[in-house]
Amino acid sequence: MTIQQIDHLHFNPQLQTLEISYDYEIIETTQTLFNWTKGTSIFDAHPFFQVLQGFEKNDPTIQDGLNFPCIHLTDLVTDRICDISITFNPSEIKIILFDYTLKYKELNQIAQQKNESILIARELELKNKYLLEKEEFKNSFIANINHEIRTPLTAIMGFVEILEKTHLTFEQEELARIIKRESRHLNALIDDMIDISKIESGTLRVVEERFAFLNLVDGFDESYSKIAEEKGLIFETNIEPGIQEYLIGDRTRTYQIINNILNNAFKFTEEGKITLSVTKNYQRTNKLSLNFKIEDTGLGILEEDIPHLFDRFTRFNLDKRITGTGLGLAIVKNLVDLLNGEIKVESKPDKGTTFNIKLPFKFEITKTTPKRKKKNYSLPESSNKYRILVVEDEEITQFLIMKILIATGNFFIDIAINGQDAITYIERRKYDLILMDLNISQLDGYQVTKMIRNNYGDKFISGLPIIGFSGKSDDATKDKCLKSGMDDFIAKPFEQEELLYKIIKQIAKKAAE
Amino acid sequence: MKLSKKVVLLGHFGVGKTSLFKRFIDNEFSEEYKVTLGVQIKKKVVILPDGRELSMIIWDAEGHSNSVEDTRKSYLLGSHAFIYVFDLTREDTYIHLNKDLTYLKENYKVPTKVLGNKLDLVNEKEMIAALKSKDIPFDCLTSAKTNKNVQQFFSDLSIEITT
Numbered sequence: 001m002t003i004q005q006i007d008h009l010h011f012n013p014q015l016q017t018l019e020i021s022y023d024y025e026i027i028e029t030t031q032t033l034f035n036w037t038k039g040t041s042i043f044d045a046h047p048f049f050q051v052l053q054g055f056e057k058n059d060p061t062i063q064d065g066l067n068f069p070c071i072h073l074t075d076l077v078t079d080r081i082c083d084i085s086i087t088f089n090p091s092e093i094k095i096i097l098f099d100y101t102l103k104y105k106e107l108n109q110i111a112q113q114k115n116e117s118i119l120i121a122r123e124l125e126l127k128n129k130y131l132l133e134k135e136e137f138k139n140s141f142i143a144n145i146n147h148e149i150r151t152p153l154t155a156i157m158g159f160v161e162i163l164e165k166t167h168l169t170f171e172q173e174e175l176a177r178i179i180k181r182e183s184r185h186l187n188a189l190i191d192d193m194i195d196i197s198k199i200e201s202g203t204l205r206v207v208e209e210r211f212a213f214l215n216l217v218d219g220f221d222e223s224y225s226k227i228a229e230e231k232g233l234i235f236e237t238n239i240e241p242g243i244q245e246y247l248i249g250d251r252t253r254t255y256q257i258i259n260n261i262l263n264n265a266f267k268f269t270e271e272g273k274i275t276l277s278v279t280k281n282y283q284r285t286n287k288l289s290l291n292f293k294i295e296d297t298g299l300g301i302l303e304e305d306i307p308h309l310f311d312r313f314t315r316f317n318l319d320k321r322i323t324g325t326g327l328g329l330a331i332v333k334n335l336v337d338l339l340n341g342e343i344k345v346e347s348k349p350d351k352g353t354t355f356n357i358k359l360p361f362k363f364e365i366t367k368t369t370p371k372r373k374k375k376n377y378s379l380p381e382s383s384n385k386y387r388i389l390v391v392e393d394e395e396i397t398q399f400l401i402m403k404i405l406i407a408t409g410n411f412f413i414d415i416a417i418n419g420q421d422a423i424t425y426i427e428r429r430k431y432d433l434i435l436m437d438l439n440i441s442q443l444d445g446y447q448v449t450k451m452i453r454n455n456y457g458d459k460f461i462s463g464l465p466i467i468g469f470s471g472k473s474d475d476a477t478k479d480k481c482l483k484s485g486m487d488d489f490i491a492k493p494f495e496q497e498e499l500l501y502k503i504i505k506q507i508a509k510k511a512a513e
Numbered sequence: 514m515k516l517s518k519k520v521v522l523l524g525h526f527g528v529g530k531t532s533l534f535k536r537f538i539d540n541e542f543s544e545e546y547k548v549t550l551g552v553q554i555k556k557k558v559v560i561l562p563d564g565r566e567l568s569m570i571i572w573d574a575e576g577h578s579n580s581v582e583d584t585r586k587s588y589l590l591g592s593h594a595f596i597y598v599f600d601l602t603r604e605d606t607y608i609h610l611n612k613d614l615t616y617l618k619e620n621y622k623v624p625t626k627v628l629g630n631k632l633d634l635v636n637e638k639e640m641i642a643a644l645k646s647k648d649i650p651f652d653c654l655t656s657a658k659t660n661k662n663v664q665q666f667f668s669d670l671s672i673e674i675t676t
Contacts, residue, residue: 043517047556047570050517054591068587070551070575081551104550112548115576119527119546122603 014099018042019092022057024049027092033099034078042095046073048084052093062088070104073097081105135201142197143472147439149190150471151394154493157183158400161496162407187493192327194474195256199334206338207475210364211251213244219255220262220276227266234273240280243290248362252475253335258292260328261355265296272297272352281358286365292357301347309345377504379410380511386432387412388503391422391448393440397492401435404496405503419443423451426461432507436486438470438477445470446484453485463513465506469494517568518674519591523584523617524598525606526576529630532657533598534573537667542658549575552588559671567671581613593674595625599651601635607649614650626670632656 016033020026024042034045042049048071055062065087073080080097081104087094160180168176198204221237228235258276265274274296281289301309310333336343339359347353379386388411392398398415405411414429416422420442422434434452438445449466456462465488468481473491481489487509488502522530531549535541538555552574559567572592577583581597589595595617599607610627617625629644633656644651653669655662 046554047568048554050556050568050570051519051591053517054519066587066590068552069585072551072553108548108550111550111575115526115548116546118578122605126602 016097016099018095018097020049020052020095021092024052033080033082033097034073034075036075046075048073049095052086055088057088057090059088062086070100139197139201139203142193146190146194147471150187150473150492151397153183153187153190154471155396155400157187157493158404158496162400162403165407183493191473192331195331196327196334199331199338204334204338207250207252208248208362209251210246210248213247213361214239215245216251216255217276217278220258224262224266224274224276228274231266231270233266233269233271236273236275238275238277240278243278243280244288244363246363247288248364249359250339253339254359257332257335257339257357257359258294260332261292261294261357264328265294265298265353269296269298269352286362288361288363290359290361292355292359294355294357295352296354297352300349300351300353301345302349303347306345306347310343375505377501377508379504379507385410385412386507387414387430389414389416389422389425389429389431389434391416391419391434391440391445392437393417394437397437401499404499408500411503417441419445419448422448426452426464430460431464432510433465433467433503435503436466436468438468438472438481445486446480449481449484449486463510465510467502467506515568516565516675517570518593518671519570519572520594520596520670520674521572521574521589521592522596522598523574523581523613524576525600525603526578528576528598528600528603528606529657530576530598531573533596533628533630533655533663534571536657536660536663538571540660542660544658549573551575552585557667559668561671561675565675567675569667569671580609580616582616589621592621592623594623594670595621596670597625597627598630599627601629601631601640601654607644610649624673626653626666627651628666629654630657632661633659 014033016030018026018030018036019028020042026036026038026040026042026045029036029038036042036045042052048068051068065085068084068086071082071084073082079101080099081101083098083100085096085098157180160176160183163176164173164180195204217237217239221235224235262274262276275294277291277293277295279291279293281291283289310329333343336357336359341357341359343358344356345353346356388405390398390401390413392401392415402413402415405413414425414431416425418441422436422440423443425431426434436445436448440448443451445468449468452464452466453462466486467488467490468484468486469490469492470477470481471492477491478489487506490499490502522534524530526548527546531547531553532542534553534555535543538557552572554570554572557569557571559569561567572588574584574588597610597613597617599610607629614625614627627650629640629651632640632654637654640654653662653666655666657663
């Protein structure tokens with residue numbers, strides 16, 4: 001059969017047939033696809049054909065011929081995608097080119113889309129991984145810096161409290177008061193920073209707990225009435241009758257939201273009145289929606305500023321005497337959203353501002369619980385002083401705790417500067433309580449606690465009251481302390497009164513056993 | 514007869530095989546990703562240190578999604594070397610590298626050079642440490658974009674396959 005006959009047989013103009021000698025010279029060819037010339041080397045036609053060099057005439061692997069799909073063949077004028085079939089005959093090599101350019105170009109588009117979408121997805125995955133790593137680094141940085149700042153702050157606040165109890169002139173008293181106020185402010189800023197970081201990373205969790213709601217509102221009444229008195233303002237709290245005394249919800253975050261708004265109201269109100277009103281929106285079965293309305297007669301906010309009120313680092317008032325980072329309301333908005341609530345604001349410059357916050361709660365329908373009050377504890381009578389082991393590596397905190405405890409006249413203090421030291425001390429001496437910093441060298445506070453609880457047959461050692469303390473003030477740290485076997489936890493910076501209360505409580509409880 | 518060697522570029526799709534191919538043959542680079550369907554073949558004449566001319570016939574095969582075994586067998590016939598390219602920024606392009614190398618070694622008696630591409634997007638020292646820690650073998654790290662190590666790699670390869 002001649003070459004022309006083969007072409008004719010296939011009725012396919014998209015086909016070119018070549019006969020090649022074993023010297024790789026073109027013996028015969030149609031010129032349907034490429035204008036290759038008889039008598040020239042097939043290698044000059046396209047480098048693909050140099051594949052022929054790889055096979056011997058009698059190579060058994062090529063007896064059935066070779067098929068090469070989807071080969072891009074180009075010469076100076078033509079660009080085609082062909083399937084190539086090669087047959088090794090005794091006297092010549094027969095090559096057939098099938099032009100499937102159109103078919104392959106269509107497939108190419110599909111492959112392009114498929115591969116591109118995979119590559120884009122991978123790229124996004126990578127970007128996401130990078131952002132997560134960055135976020136993790138930021139969170140760990142904030143957690144570390146938090147610890148580093150709170151430690152000296154604990155010392156500053158503690159020593160100011162001690163200083164206030166000494167004989168001071170009027171001017172010295174005033175200066176001590178300023179240091180105390182600014183330290184508290186700094187502490188609040190750190191809290192804000194931690195919160196905003198948790199909100200951003202999505203690690204802030206809503207807690208559902210039963211809590212004394214009316215007690216919470218009473219707390220606002222008590223603390224802000226004092227501030228109102230100092231500033232010459234009127235402060236009122238109104239609670240709609242019938243609101244349950246105990247509610248189920250996130251007490252900490254509810255407190256934080258209302259406290260932040262009240263704090264702002266007091267910051268920006270120089271005269272007049274601030275009111276906190278709590279009313280019911282609705283109550284269905286065990287669900288309840290409350291509205292917290294906080295009205296002030298302060299500076300007010302310009303209408304054009306209201307849409308940006310909850311943006312981070314937004315401060316409209318440039319009076320430098322009014323401190324703040326501009327994070328407070330951003331946190332409030334995020335917390336309200338997290339609790340599935342709603343916040344609205346109305347304001348008129350020089351007239352005042354009203355915030356309305358709707359928050360959902362639950363309540364127990366049947367259970368009635370007597371009002372819980374903070375129980376008073378006192379040290380059991382003893383002819384000896386109580387001995388406390390303070391496990392802390394920071395000298396300044398050691399000194400502060402010693403000052404606070406020794407001033408009461410009830411305690412002896414030993415100091416261990418690391419976990420291993422703590423173990424040595426408790427094996428040598430009997431203690432009534434351990435104050436355990438969590439972040440100590442050799443063995444950390446959790447490890448030491450676990451060893452005390454598990455490694456000693458002596459019940460006096462294994463049952464020692466342990467209070468953990470740390471610059472980390474979050475619930476997770478507290479939970480970890482309690483799970484490791486500690487009896488209580490106190491966050492730095494702590495107030496003297498709180499520290500003493502917790503120590504006395506644990507010693508009294510132990511004595512009662 | 515002129516000295517001629519067939520070298521096939523293999524590896525996952527999107528690792529930069531075509532970019533390396535174009536950079537080596539035509540000294541061109543494009544940021545645009547264009548999928549390769551089938552295979553494109555070009556020749557480059559290289560002068561060997563002893564003065565001989567070598568025609569390097571480079572086959573730029575379409576990238577695979579999972580394993581090098583997916584590459585069409587006919588493309589690999591008659592090869593004198595394989596270049597297995599992976600993307601330094603995409604772990605999925607080299608995570609099964611050792612398995613692919615074993616397959617090539619067992620089925621084709623030709624050398625395989627392993628090349629990590631897109632060096633311009635990573636920190637070289639950190640990348641080398643990371644590859645070593647993951648037990649990923651490689652012969653060269655390149656950037657088709659900046660031309661870093663590309664010409665040297667092909668020059669070394671041309672010597673290796675002719676001696």
